[in-house]
Amino acid sequence: MKQLFRQKLIVWFKENKRDFPWREQANWYKTYLSEMLLQQTQAVQALPYFHKFISRYPDIASLAAAKEDDILTLWAGLGYYARARNMHKAARIILEKYNGNFPQKWNETLALPGIGAYSAAAILSIAFNKPFAVVDGNVLRVLSRIYAIGDDIRKAAVIKEFQRLADELLDTKQPGDFNEGMMELGATVCLPATPKCDDCPLRELCRAFKDKRQPNFPFKSPPAPKKNIKQFVLLFKNGQRLFVRRRPANGLLARMWEFPVLETEKLSLTKKELQKLLRKEIKLETEISVILNKMTHIYSHIKLEYVPVLITAEKGETEWSETPQKKWLSVPALEESALHGAHKKILTLPAFKKLM
DNA sequence: AATACGGGGGC
DNA sequence: GCCCCAGTATT
Known part of the structure; x- marks a missing residue:
């Protein structure tokens, strides 16, 4: 045999x-x-x-x-x-x-x-x-x-x-x-x-x-249910460039780049409600210009729902200064960068392209 | 022993 | 929408 x-x-x-x-x-x-x-x-x-x-x-x-x-x-x-x-x-x-x-x-x-x-x-x-x-x-x-x-x-x-x-x-x-x-x-x-x-x-x-x-065959027991996460993705725009930061050294998408995100219970906020939330959370004078449609991204153990928000930002604040952990990149540079998949997907949206 | 860790293909 | 994929490291 x-x-x-x-x-x-x-x-x-x-x-x-x-x-x-x-x-x-x-x-x-x-x-x-x-x-x-x-x-x-x-x-x-x-x-x-x-x-x-x-x-x-x-x-x-x-x-x-x-x-x-x-x-x-x-x-x-x-x-x-x-x-x-x-x-x-x-x-x-x-x-x-x-x-x-x-x-x-x-x-x-x-x-x-x-x-x-x-x-x-x-x-x-x-x-x-x-x-x-x-x-x-x-x-x-x-x-x-x-x-x-x-x-x-x-x-x-x-x-x-x-x-x-x-x-x-x-x-x-x-x-x-x-x-x-x-x-x-x-x-x-x-x-x-x-x-x-x-x-x-x-x-x-x-x-x-x-x-x-x-x-x-083979027999495989059912997988654990996915955790659900909701967040706003903050697209700070200055000229033709967007602000990105590096993720932490451990965990999900370790050391990849991302746009700043804001966890939320509720994704369907009006511009006014979101503006208020942003002022509270980031303490910067910024102006929301457009709220894009909700998107979904599935990881092996997480279901992520996210809403990209375009925000005009004035450079000059120390928060915007470039360090090894944060920088401003143009869309073509972002496409070739180690920006993670859920956020690269934003770059392909027709609604997003129109805004850049 | 169970859980965290991505993204795309196939049906 | 669900399952699968030339699995490994951490807890």
């Missing part, structure tokens, strides 16, 4: 694998970069970012030498920004502590920032042929169906069970092809909603297929 599993999977993978740039003239840097980009991210979405990063930072030394803000700017729009900051830290460790070579021991790899069990196994197996099995969302789906395992994959203990199973099944002679084969199968054939079982090389080995219960 195990031998047949490995052989069918690897033969299928070699014939059916998609072409990706990190699979061409592969080296460990490309494998590493691709794995960081691909965490919780579909391959098609990571693709343009891979090209941008390889072009700008072709090797580990150039990545390590980069400024964090430049890496964050290049990463802007992809999400999970801790990946970018951790990748930068890891690059410096690889350069300094390991002399520019990737550490090939399990414990050393796992100790790098941004690398957990999945990424360690992926990089070591794909780039260095080391016998470690990956368990990602694809592997969970494929194995839960083949073995008809109905345990809740949201639980850490269950993922450990699947890790043991994957370790047993791994083809230790070709660990990279085995791992990539499992993930490729999950990504292109053993799909979440409508699996293409007719095209599956492991069909005869699949318990869920035999029982026609594919949609029952």
Whole structure:
């Protein structure tokens, strides 16, 4: 069974694998970069970012030498920004502590920032042929169906069970092809909603297929409800430029740029009510010129509702002075900056464009 | 063991 | 509107 599993999977993978740039003239840097980009991210979405990063930072030394803000700017729009900051830290460790070579021991790899069990196994197996099995969302789906395992994959203990199973099944002679084969199968054939079982090389080995219960697997308990946040987004305008500040070093969208925001219970205020609120909260003589329509932005655990407000500001107040944490930028500069997604979305509004 | 952490694609 | 994605770090 195990031998047949490995052989069918690897033969299928070699014939059916998609072409990706990190699979061409592969080296460990490309494998590493691709794995960081691909965490919780579909391959098609990571693709343009891979090209941008390889072009700008072709090797580990150039990545390590980069400024964090430049890496964050290049990463802007992809999400999970801790990946970018951790990748930068890891690059410096690889350069300094390991002399520019990737550490090939399990414990050393796992100790790098941004690398957990999945990424360690992926990089070591794909780039260095080391016998470690990956368990990602694809592997969970494929194995839960083949073995008809109905345990809740949201639980850490269950993922450990699947890790043991994957370790047993791994083809230790070709660990990279085995791992990539499992993930490729999950990504292109053993799909979440409508699996293409007719095209599956492991069909005869699949318990869920035999029982026609594919949609029952994997089982995942319902997610926690999203927190609701409402805020006004303050677009302070002086000439052609808008005021932005840097977010705190920790938490949501850490160190990304944003327009100042004002949390509120109620988003539907008249201009007069909002003007009064602003005077109380920011203690500056400003004049609201336009209140734009409500917008919504969904994060993994938050539902954000926000109303952009254009405000004319006179420069000269010390609050408006530029520091490393705050500055005035034109719209074209904002578009290319590390302004976070919810606020970049404002720049695309026709109503906003008319005002600038 | 549970929660925080993004944004886009597919149905 | 809901689920998913080549998961990791923190609590």
